[in-house]
Amino acid sequence: LYPTHPYGTQSTIGTQEHLKNPSITNIKNYFHRYYVPNNTAICMAGDFDPDKVIAQIDKYFGSWKKSDNLSYPQYAPVKELTAPRDTTVIGQEAAFLMMGWNFPGAASAQVDTLNVIDNILSNGKAGLFDLNVNQKMKCQYAQSLVGGMNEYSQFMLYGQPMPGQTLKDVRDIMLAEIEKLKKGEFSNDLLPSVINNLKLGYNTSLESNEWRANEFVDAFINGEKWEDKVNYINRISKITKKDIMAFAQKHFGNNYAIVYKEEGVDNSQKKIDKPQITAIPSNRDLQSKFVTEIINSKVDPIQPRFVDFNKDLTKGTTKKGLPVLYVKNNTNDLFVLSMRYNFGKESNKWLSVAKDYLDYLGTNKMTAEQLKQEYYKLACDYNISVSNDEIYVSLSGLSENMAKAVALTDNFMQNAKVDKEAYNLWVESELKARQDNKKNQESNFRTLTAYGIYGDYNSRRNNPSSEELKSCNPQQLTDLIKSLNGYKHELLYYGPMELNQFTAAIDKCHKTPKTLNNVPEGKPYTKQLTQKNEILIAPYKAKNIYMTQYHNGGKQYDPKNAPLNAMFNEYFGGGMNTVVFQELREARGLAYSAWAGYYTPEKKNEPEYFCTNIISQNDKMMDCVRTFNS
Incomplete structure (x- = not known):
């Protein structure tokens, strides 16, 4: 995308010649040129006294002198691509591709539209990629993403192939969804749902000090006006389906760059002579003036506040005796609800398989696609997570839709409709993912580490074999999910409802049998004693x-x-x-x-x-x- 701009011409940490001959003079000159107060922002968000903080900043940074010669390198505009520009890179990891279109910098209004299009294509639930590609397993995985930078931005697509599928097949599948975007071949409900969920994500993020501070940082780095930053939701709320179609038709043509990452050995790599490194003395017995000043400074001690489970959590029960742990959300109208079951993969290795398979199913009354669209319309997230000894069925989103989301989830788990073809495709994709992991160095190492710590019986090995997956009747998996409501579980709630309102809502929408079963026992993974030195090696050809x-x-x-x-x-x-x-x-x-x-x-x-x-x-x-x- 950027063949004439440093975004595209700079290698990550320089050339071999740079590494062989680092210049401390150039490093210092660079520092003194750019690390100056008129090129710096101090960004803070949190629970502090602004007057005290300003005084501290003035004390430590007030004498910092600005540069009167601050300037930035200037580059000619990058030429627009008029035809696809492709290249291939080779490595032993699994194959994938990335492709992208070039756009103006993050401060441009075009990035608003790109963020909306990104969610229309790939929001993890009801986007075109989610439903038309990933749900139907046309390739192993497809996703869109936006990369906003100061001078240019990119809209990118990422794809992984199924067994026997070429990367060009994956490219064509993703481009076909871009064509649907151009023609408006998506539900009229999708755009309003995207806007609502972006609002939800924005309001959720506001709870995080780190996120709010990073918003300051991004605005500063990318030259965005703060009023534009805070009015983001208002702007995207005015985008129409016609706007999306016109934008896609204008900008998403054959003007993309694409990189095919193929499996193989890269024979073009150049070796670099090993440099002589002189150890730097640590001098831990010495102390700088700066450290001395910090050690001698007087600070107000922070009084720790420990969680008291008897005071900070409110305990309750539903009419059917389900225990409830409750915390009131006094900040906004969002809720988080988890149904916690006290067993997991240690009790049944098929639980995580059943959870993954469920993602491709619907019910007798709703297709898998319709189900995901319904959650998205409610602006609610639904997830089942399976750990070694716990299962969480979790929901979050707008509090006004909690009861509908719980009822929808209960109905889905009780009435999931078996799809044999979807199961076979999922198995094919899962076996491909396992082969991909064997080509990944870190994945190999994590498996070896688990074996070293736990022995032969560990979480990374306690999975159905390839043959077991192929011969499994998927009805067993839906029955496994269906059985969850029959086991004892507890409800963890954080939201704006009062406790009695919450339990009343749960009594109406969460259907369980009159008598609940005890959870099944499991065989825990046990850390092995290291009674002698032992060396375990998994060969992997890497540098x-x-x-x-x-x-x-x-x-x-x-x-x-x-x-x-x-x-x-x-x-x-x-x-x-x-x-x-x-x-x-x-x-x-x-x-x-x-x-x-x-x-x-x-x-x-x-x-x-x-x-x-x-x-x-x-x-x-x-x-x-x-x-x-x-």
């Missing part, structure tokens, strides 16, 4: 190595040690300013990533354990081990 050192002496959890454990991790290996990271990466240049920690178990009957994680070049592995052990 780097992932390594974990795991120690479990069987020491039981003691809450009295929690403060000491936390202090130790903060000092030794928990972040970038810790001993492990600074010694292995910063001082010696041995590792890309290095951290370590003494861990508290998730359950009180499990042992505490110690873990080291290092990612390094292959020939530096033993240096990493020796340095860490020292």
Whole structure:
């Protein structure tokens, strides 16, 4: 997309010559040119006293002198593409493609329309890609996304092939949905639903300090006027279906760039001579004036506020005796509701399969597509998550639609209609995903780590085999989901309703049998004791190595040690300013990533354990081990 602009011409960390000959003079000049107050914004959001904060900022930044010579590089406009521009890259990971169109920078009004189009195509529920491609499994996965930057933005498509499918097949499938966009071949309900869900997402995000601070940052980086930023929802609310069609017809032509990521060996890679690295002394016995000033400064101690489950949570029950944990939302009209079941994959390895298969089904009265559209119209999210020992059926969204969403979910889970063809396609896609994972270094490593920690019986191996998937009757899976309502479970609610209003609504819309069954017992995954040194290796042809050192002496959890454990991790290996990271990466240049920690178990009957994680070049592995052990 940007063959003549640094967005497209700069390699990630420079050329080999740059790496061989770093110039500290150029680095300092760059710093003094751009790291100046008239090129900087301090962005904050949270619970603070503005007057005190302004005084602090003035104290520490007030003497910072602006630059009178601040300037930015100027580049000729990128020429519009008039025909597809394609290239191919090769690597041993699974095949996929990305394609994109070029647009003006993030401050442009066109990006508003792109965000709406992105959600029309790919909103995770009822978009054209969601229903016409992913739901029908025409390819393994398709998605759209918007990348907004200061000078240019991109509208991108991402696709993965099914077995036997070419990347060009995937390209054509996605472009066919773009054509539907141009012709307006989508439900008239879709655009209003997109706008409502964008409003919902915006109001939900406002609860996050981090999100609000990042909005300031984005506006500053991209040159957006703040009034434009806060009026975003008002602007997109005025976009019509005709606007979308006209925009797509004008901008989404053969003016795209496309990259095909094929499987194979890249023989064009160039090796770089290993540089001599001189270790930097850590000087931990010395202390700078800056650190001394911080240590000697007087600060008001923060009084901790601990959660008191007897005061901060309100407990209740429904008429049928379902326990309720309740917290009032006094901020907005959004709700979060979870139905928690106290069992999971440790009890039945098919639960996660049933959950995934359910996503492709409808009922006798609603197709899978109609069901997803209905959730989207309600501006409510629905999800089933299965962990080792818990199942959550979760709903969230507009409080006014909670009862409808619960009733819809209950009806779906009780009346899901088996689709044998959809199951066969899902199995094909799942087996392809498993093969893709075998080509991924990190996935291989995580599986090896699970084997090392838990032994042969662990969460990554406790899955139905390929043959079991192929021979399974999918009716068993829908029966498994249907049975959930018959087990004891609890309701976790955060929303604007009063407790009695909530329980009354649940009594009406959440149908359960008069008598609920006890949850099935499971076989827990058990961390193995490390009684001797053992080395486990999974060969993978790569330029780097992932390594974990795991120690479990069987020491039981003691809450009295929690403060000491936390202090130790903060000092030794928990972040970038810790001993492990600074010694292995910063001082010696041995590792890309290095951290370590003494861990508290998730359950009180499990042992505490110690873990080291290092990612390094292959020939530096033993240096990493020796340095860490020292």
